[in-house]
Amino acid sequence: MTVTGPIVLSKFRKSSITFIAVLIITSAPAIARAQFLHPKISKKETTIRNVIILPAKVSVVRDSMKGPEGMAAESEDLSGRVEKMLAEVLDKEKHVKTLNTPAAATGEGDAQQKYSVADFQTKFDDLLPRIMKKRSDVKKARFTIGDEVLNLNLDKSVDAVVFIRGQGQKLTGGKTAFVFLVGGAPAYLRMQIGVIDARTGEVLLYTDPMLVGDPTTAIDRLRKALEKAFKKLPVVSVQ
Amino acid sequence: MSNLKVRPLIVVALCSCIALTSVAPAALAQKKTAPVEATPPPVREEFKFGKVDVEVLEQVNLLDRRFERDGIVLEDEATNAYLFRIGHALIPAGLTLENVSWKFRALRDPQPNAFALPNGSIYVTTGLLSLIDNESQLAAIIAHELTHVMRRHTYVQNRSNRKKFLTMNIMAAVGAYAPGGIVGVAIQAITMIAPFIIVATIFGYSRDLEREADLKGIDMMISAEYSPEEMVNVMKVLDRDIEGENIRLFYNDHPALRERITYLSSYLGGRADKVTPQMELNREKAAYFRTLESLMRHDVQLQINGGRFRSALYIAQRLVDFHPDSENLFWLAEAYRTLGPRAPQLTEKELTNSAKKDAAKKHEKRTDEEMERELLATAAGQENWKAHQQKAEELYQRALSADSPVAVAHRGLGMLYEKLDRRADAATEYEKYLEMAATATDRERIQRHIENLRRPPQ
Numbered sequence: 001m002t003v004t005g006p007i008v009l010s011k012f013r014k015s016s017i018t019f020i021a022v023l024i025i026t027s028a029p030a031i032a033r034a035q036f037l038h039p040k041i042s043k044k045e046t047t048i049r050n051v052i053i054l055p056a057k058v059s060v061v062r063d064s065m066k067g068p069e070g071m072a073a074e075s076e077d078l079s080g081r082v083e084k085m086l087a088e089v090l091d092k093e094k095h096v097k098t099l100n101t102p103a104a105a106t107g108e109g110d111a112q113q114k115y116s117v118a119d120f121q122t123k124f125d126d127l128l129p130r131i132m133k134k135r136s137d138v139k140k141a142r143f144t145i146g147d148e149v150l151n152l153n154l155d156k157s158v159d160a161v162v163f164i165r166g167q168g169q170k171l172t173g174g175k176t177a178f179v180f181l182v183g184g185a186p187a188y189l190r191m192q193i194g195v196i197d198a199r200t201g202e203v204l205l206y207t208d209p210m211l212v213g214d215p216t217t218a219i220d221r222l223r224k225a226l227e228k229a230f231k232k233l234p235v236v237s238v239q
Numbered sequence: 240m241s242n243l244k245v246r247p248l249i250v251v252a253l254c255s256c257i258a259l260t261s262v263a264p265a266a267l268a269q270k271k272t273a274p275v276e277a278t279p280p281p282v283r284e285e286f287k288f289g290k291v292d293v294e295v296l297e298q299v300n301l302l303d304r305r306f307e308r309d310g311i312v313l314e315d316e317a318t319n320a321y322l323f324r325i326g327h328a329l330i331p332a333g334l335t336l337e338n339v340s341w342k343f344r345a346l347r348d349p350q351p352n353a354f355a356l357p358n359g360s361i362y363v364t365t366g367l368l369s370l371i372d373n374e375s376q377l378a379a380i381i382a383h384e385l386t387h388v389m390r391r392h393t394y395v396q397n398r399s400n401r402k403k404f405l406t407m408n409i410m411a412a413v414g415a416y417a418p419g420g421i422v423g424v425a426i427q428a429i430t431m432i433a434p435f436i437i438v439a440t441i442f443g444y445s446r447d448l449e450r451e452a453d454l455k456g457i458d459m460m461i462s463a464e465y466s467p468e469e470m471v472n473v474m475k476v477l478d479r480d481i482e483g484e485n486i487r488l489f490y491n492d493h494p495a496l497r498e499r500i501t502y503l504s505s506y507l508g509g510r511a512d513k514v515t516p517q518m519e520l521n522r523e524k525a526a527y528f529r530t531l532e533s534l535m536r537h538d539v540q541l542q543i544n545g546g547r548f549r550s551a552l553y554i555a556q557r558l559v560d561f562h563p564d565s566e567n568l569f570w571l572a573e574a575y576r577t578l579g580p581r582a583p584q585l586t587e588k589e590l591t592n593s594a595k596k597d598a599a600k601k602h603e604k605r606t607d608e609e610m611e612r613e614l615l616a617t618a619a620g621q622e623n624w625k626a627h628q629q630k631a632e633e634l635y636q637r638a639l640s641a642d643s644p645v646a647v648a649h650r651g652l653g654m655l656y657e658k659l660d661r662r663a664d665a666a667t668e669y670e671k672y673l674e675m676a677a678t679a680t681d682r683e684r685i686q687r688h689i690e691n692l693r694r695p696p697q
Contacts, residue, residue, distance in 0.1 A: 055309075066401040069294070072301035111314035112680070115347065118310030119544055126546065129603050143606070150684035199687075 035207040035232045036138035040197075042232075048195065048204065049236050050097045051090065051160045054121060056083045058166035058191070060215050065174045074216050082164055082191070082222065089226045095236040099158055116151055123148070124163045128192060131206055143203040145196060158198045166191040168215040189215035189222070193229060205233060278454045279390070281331055286391045288337065295397055296338055299356040306346065306362070313345040313365060318534050322381070325374065326361060328463040329382050339388060343381065345534060349541040349550065351477060355384035357393035365538040369554045371476055373527045375460070375469035375518070382456035382463075382470075390455070392448045399445070446495075453499060454506055464517040467510055474500045481550045483585045483595050528561040539570045546607050548578045549585070564641050569648045572634035575627045576655050579611050580620035631655055646675035650685065657692065666692040 040046040056079040061068035087098035102117065103109040123145045131143055149161065168189030171179060179186060188210065195205040209229035211221040288296075306312050313319070322343035330341065339359035351367040361384045363377070371377055387393065444452070457467045478496045520526070528535075535558055542551035555574040558567040588594060601610070614620035632655060638648040653668035669689045673682060 070298045072298045072305075076301070076305075111310075114310035114314070116680070118347070119541075121309070122544065127606070130606055133604055147684055147687070148681075150687065151681045153680060153683065 034135065035205065035229060036135050037232055038138060038141055038197075038202060038204040040141070040202070041204050041234065042139070044234060046159070046197070046204070047236060048096055048159045048233070050099050050155075050157045051162050051195070052099050052101050052154060052158055052198075053083050053087060053162040053164065054101065054117065055079065056164035056166065057121070058082055058164065058168070058189070058215075060168040060170060060189070062172060063169045063175050063185075064172040065178065068169065071170075071216075078166075078168075078189075078216060079164075081219075082166065082226075085219075085223055086162065086164065086193070086226055089223065089230060093227060093235070094230060094233050095238050096233075099155060102152065102154065120145070120149065120152060120161075121163070124194060124196070125165075127203075128165065128194070131194065131203065132192065132208075135206055135208075138203050138206045141202060143206075145201045145203075147199070147201050149196065149198060149201040152198075154198055160204055161196045161198050163194045163196065164191060165193075166215075170214045170216055186212055187214045188212050189218075189225075191225075191229075205230075278458060279451065281386075281455060281459075282334065282336065282389050283391045283395075286394065288394075291398065291401065292394045295394060296358055299358050299360070299393075302356065303342070303358065303360050306344075311347055313347050313534065313537070315345070315534065318345050318531065319343065321530055322361070322363065322377075325378050326381050326385065329378060329385055329459045329465075331459075331462070334389070336389065347537070347541060349538060349545045349547050353380050353384055355387045355393075357388060357391065359388055361385065361388070365534055365541060366550070367477075368531055369535045369538040369557075371473055371527075373469065373522050373524050374530075375465040375521045376473040376476065377527070378460055378463065378465040378521070379456060379470040379473045382459040382465075383452045385459065386452040386455040387444065387448070390448070390451060392444050392452070396444050396448065449495075449499075450502065453503055457503070457506060457510065461510060464515050465521050466514065466518045467507055469522065471500055471503050471507065474503065480585075480590055481553055482547055483590050483598060525561070528558075532558065532562065532567075536566065536570050539574060543573065543577045548574070548581055549583060552578055552583055564637075566638065566641075566643075566645050568634050568638040568641065569645050569651065572631045572638060572648065572651055575631040575634065576651060576658075578623075578627050580614035580617075580624040580627075581611075582619070582623055628655060628659065646672055646679070649675065650681075653685070653688070657688065662692045662696070 038046075041048070058079040059075045060071050060078060062071050090096040090098060102113070127143060127145055131138065134142075137143065152161075154161070166189055168187070169185070170187045175184075176187075178184065190208065190210045192208045193206070194203055196202065197204050207229040209225040211218060211225040213221050215222070322345065323341075326341060326343040336359070339357075342360045344360070344362055345368060346362045346364045348364040349366040350364060351370055353361070353363040353367055355361045361381060363380060367380070368377070371380070453470065457470050460467045460470060474496050478500075535554055539551050539555050539558070542548070542554065552571075552574040555567065555571040559571045561567075589598070605613070615624060632652065635648045635652045635655070638645055649668045649672035653665045653672060656662075656665035656668060666689050669685050669692070673679065673685055673689075679685070
């Protein structure tokens with residue numbers, strides 16, 4: 001008894017902590033994550049009125065008892081949905097207009113233009129791990145992808161370019177039961193959104209919203225997560 | 240009492256373990272190095288599509304489309320036709336496979352890699368195409384990848400992974416690198432869509448399947464009149480680590496490569512003795528470079544964009560060696576300018592595993608500009624920068640005095656002078672560039688630079 005007592009207590013404590021953590025996560029389906037603004041935005045030296053949203057790269061996998069399986073078609077649909085929803089949120093909440101994405105970004109247009117957009121997306125992918133490592137440095141104006149952004153030859157009225165990345169998983173029935181009984185990561189979607197100055201390439205805003213639930217069906221949660229993620233972005237005054 | 244019964248069992252178990260651990264490695268080693276006299280038939284006839292396999296097929300078809308849409312596929316008809324010609328020469332005549340439609344394409348990715356999707360799409364990255372020396376070496380890579388498709392290795396491996404839960408661990412390993420450009424553009428895209436393909440592209444298939452692909456590849460090369468020893472040579476070419484990368488892809492995984500070289504050499508034996516005139520032709524370096532010169536130039540830019548400055552220099556130097564007094568001089572100048580204060584080659588010490596791990600950690604924390612500033616604060620960094628800026632300037636000037644001068648050399652000089660704070664010179668070079676390249680896509684950007692440089696410093 002003297003030997004097993006502390007072990008049982010410790011096990012009980014561990015499982016209670018896990019249970020509470022799961023409870024907190026599931027009761028807050030759209031988790032507000034920190035938002036980091038460039039001083040130009042926080043001091044209102046620059047106003048973002050018009051943006052373009054580059055094709056989102058959001059991927060979800062179906063996690064089953066036999067490991068994760070790709071969901072290519074669903075990931076494509078979700079990427080499109082996130083782009084559309086973010087445009088709606090920016091317009092409704094911040095009066096920021098989303099202009100048409102360049103044709104090259106959607107796979108049309110000549111090869112050279114397509115390459116420019118692809119290389120620009122890769123540049124953001126290169127920078128992203130560094131931003132994620134020290135997100136608060138966005139406030140110190142530390143991150144930029146360079147003024148090569150001008151080579152995209154965007155419309156003069158575009159103030160910023162939005163990049164969206166996301167990873168998530170949905171669970172199969174078996175895996176849901178397993179997670180409920182044994183524990184493990186629930187269904188979720190985590191995104192990384194960067195807003196880049198269309199003239200200088202500086203990172204003006206970085207946010208990483210997250211939602212708990214099936215990312216392919218939790219539409220309301222997705223909207224709420226996006227609304228919360230852009231809460232700090234100043235509202236554009238409408239004249 | 241119970242202790243007495245258990246003790247002999249423990250002793251027996253321990254003895255068995257000792258016996259197994261001493262015998263098993265020897266058996267494995269024998270299996271690894273044993274000469275293989277016969278390879279399996281080119282096609283896995285007994286393979287039948289199941290529901291899981293059809294799902295895999297759907298995923299990879301989407302992946303193909305995504306590569307095209309996202310601008311990752313190199314849209315160069317001449318290169319893709321060249322790859323197609325080599326691929327078709329290797330495929331056994333009259334072979335048709337269910338759910339396979341052959342496509343051979345180059346991917347705009349500076350990371351040296353090649354992979355096959357089970358639907359018959361073979362991809363070779365520009366990074367790999369720029370490193371190899373001749374058509375036969377390319378044929379060796381394609382033959383290897385063709386075998387993966389013909390012997391249905393992706394499906395076989397996927398079925399096996401599902402049993403072993405292996406994908407989960409692999410995803411975790413990849414997760415340590417992604418998101419980020421460290422693992423290469425193609426792998427990034429694959430991670431998003433078809434995680435199971437990661438197994439093949441990053442780690443290779445199981446050793447047995449890889450060995451099968453290597454050996455069948457040699458058979459296919461001989462049939463198509465490609466010198467089979469180029470399969471060994473291509474492994475040697477790839478057995479170098481220019482960037483000191485912590486992540487090892489299948490095509491540059493050193494220990495595995497060395498083992499492959501050993502068994503391939505043993506399998507070749509007398510097979511490499513017969514050399515036909517066509518085989519000699521296919522080994523010509525000049526012909527290969529002539530065909531892929533513009534692709535290699537494109538790759539130098541991708542290497543620079545991806546922060547792989549040493550690889551950019553290596554490839555640009557190869558281009559200049561092959562074709563001096565040409566546009567290639569501009570690319571070598573670009574490589575030197577962007578190399579900045581970095582040393583052109585890594586030292587032995589920098590290539591040790593622990594040094595590579597440290598470098599990878601540093602790379603994750605700092606931006607390229609920050610790393611450059613850090614290096615410039617050292618004497619060695621200053622010295623490198625001085626030497627590289629001089630080389631770059633000289634090469635840009637040579638590129639401009641060549642028979643057909645390239646406008647972008649003026650832009651390069653402008654960038655170099657801007658960095659050296661020679662403001663007036665920089666503005667002049669930029670203006671010359673815009674004069675020569677009336678339809679330049681970066682006109683707006685360069686004009687902004689000129690405006691800034693012409694403005695009196697505050």
